[in-house]
Amino acid sequence: MKILQKTNDELILLAVKSEIVSKGDYFLIEDTEVERDLIVQVYNEEYLSNQSIIEDIVKDEIIRATSPGVTYDPLEIGLLSGVVRDSRLFKAKIRGSSIGAKNNMSSDITWLPSRVNSKIRRLTISELNQILNRGGESPISIGSVGNSQDPFIIYAEDLDGRLNIIAGKKESGKSHLSKLLVKSLLEHGAFILVFDLNNEYTGLGIKPNGLSSNLQSKVVLLEPGKNLRFSLEYCGKPSVSSMLKNALDMPSTSLREFFRIWDNLYKRRALTLEAFSNAINNWNFNDLVRDALISRFHSIYSSKLFLNDEKNDEYEGLRFENMISNNPHGLAMIVNLGTFAPTIRHMVVELILNKLVELLGNNAIPPIFLFAEEAHLYIKDTYWDDIITRMRHFGIYSTFITNHPEALGEGILRQVDNIFLFNFVNESDLERISKISLVDRDTIKSIVRTLPQRYSLLIGKMVQELPIVVKVPQLDIKTYGETKRFFRRKSPTLLSSK
């Protein structure tokens, strides 16, 4: 491999066909004369093409197409010229430099390595780790690097206090990675809340053969109306009012009346749904306000999210702080949203998030990792920034999983710390994703477009701003949430055949 050209922060490397290089591979260009090394990453490959090579290929193909042929080539020049025609150019971005592969990386790329004397060799992942000085106490094995078998590890600390995005088109492996992260965080004793749309996280504690794994005791499935029910008093006025405002679109006038009722019932220690119903029907309101309150009350009542009368009920309702204190070595709370109407989903999410913020604000619970699948389906656009900015400070560290990057607002993209990118081919999706300032758009567009299934481009703080392509491994958990099909035979797709 040789350096052919340099433009801005990009090198063009010439290689023959036998030098197998995958997009995303890192190379070290060692200039022994100046004793400095350049770290580059291949992001695109092309054929070496000039007019004469194209003419040769066309001419050869036309002759070949006219009739079968016999070749007498004693010098085997055909093979050699085949090598020339098959030569390729690798476009590589300069990521940094170092003085010797064992030293730390620096951003000084103001020098140019020798085109003649430089040696180019592949950087192993251990060398890269050494240069980047990566480390942590809670490793998460995220797979192997590219086509090699070198394992790649990120650290749970890199996800702690960060905003993460897992994005990719349908069936590219997003949920698979998400489950891997949840499982690994759980193994490290983290507290995780998952908004599960497809009921696919319940298998986290079950092995593929159906037997329980050691994580089963740490996985709790919360189903609205069943074991996900709260008392009004536990939820508190801020959470319920936030739910009414954001999920049920209650106007401010009606909300004011609601506060009056709440305060009154609270003073009388009669904060039950029945008492609320009576108050709405008997209090002196404007009829429009009454109608508004009645309709919201019916939504709340039919959602079965609240206990009717906590004092007379045996079940005191769900209390997050109790659940967490009963599982001090980590807990994954899987909130099943799949079978519920959009309004109820909104209500559940609003209520839970607000309650958690309150508990975190009172230091009643430790920070929580939130995994939200297709969050745009249950959180309003206006609410995004609130989740990301406000809740992060309280200790809710979000990971959004989406196949619809356009649903992610500019605000999210600008604040994102880590991105796990799977395959995208749609130009507008790529354009949206490439706006993320963590890495150049050439790299994103070129690598992401050709990623096979379960290959992910890791970008951000977890990889210290050096994009890395990893192959996500198989998970030893029971898979749920597969699409139900009428026909048994599944059509192979290009993505899955790789």
Next chain:
Amino acid sequence: MNANAHLDFYLEAGCIAEFENTFRKSMKTCLSDHLKDILKGRRIIFDSIEQTTIPIGPNGGFDQCKVTPKVVHPNEKVTSISAMDSSVLHLARTEEGRLYAAKAGVVISSGRRIRRHFRLGPILIYLTEEFLHNSKIDHNLGNLLLVDSSIAKRLIRIRLERSIQLVLTSRLSNSIILIDGALRPSVFEDYNCTINRVIEMSTLSNNDIIGLSKNTNMTILNQFENLLKILPYSACADTSSVIKSLTRNMLGNNLLVKLGKNENEYVLRADICSANGNDLECLGRLIGNDILSRSYPESLRIAHHISTFTTTEVSSLKGLISKSYGTEVVDQAATRRNILGVSFV
């Protein structure tokens, strides 16, 4: 026996080996199998010195000449048309001689379809004084060969083509062999492999030989072109008397031919040695069995393309010589650059 089976029978078995033996005999020590040892450590300069000469032909005195065009009717009797062409490239020079590369292409057509093609080469030929000593070439001409690469290229080309022609005529029967250029003996031919021997062999095997020339230096022939162009069918005109009066050693019958019905078809010069002496029938079979475009047979066109060197082949050859043969490359351009400066090279 169908056309392809016929070809398989005659051409596949040992055809290439026979050609190689014939050409090896013709070039003797030049086609060394030990080029690696011979060239090892030699100082070599890659260049391509081209020297061309333009023969001047007499151009007058034939105004009164009468030439009668004859119509050529396509004859669709299945006949194998074997077209061949070659090219030679001057690759490099050493202190002892010059290194050339040769390539040839043979294309077989019949029933207006291309049936098969053969690629021969590239073959490396190292012309040294030793070769000239062993060959029976005139001493002065031999010296010229070492100095003038265009003459050397011509020698290699003629010997390569004659070898192939001899193999084709001995292996095929009742076929037509198409040659690019005039049918004329050359001082560069090997005495065992001359055009006369090729014609003799082809007559014995009942093959016809046609030498097609795209251009001729005999400008006098241009005046007969219009006679053929205006005819709305394939036609030919016997110009043997004109051509033979200008050059002595032309073989066969020398015709001007238009192989097509249209007015814009090119008129080509065709030297024909037909086994049964019937040139019209020979041309008819050519029209009936080859694909013609602008009066030129497709088989000959493809043979030309096969035989020409591609840029990648030239680069590969140079790479092979400099890397595998252990030669020491002298960069002449670097010398110029160093003396004149970069901008004046």
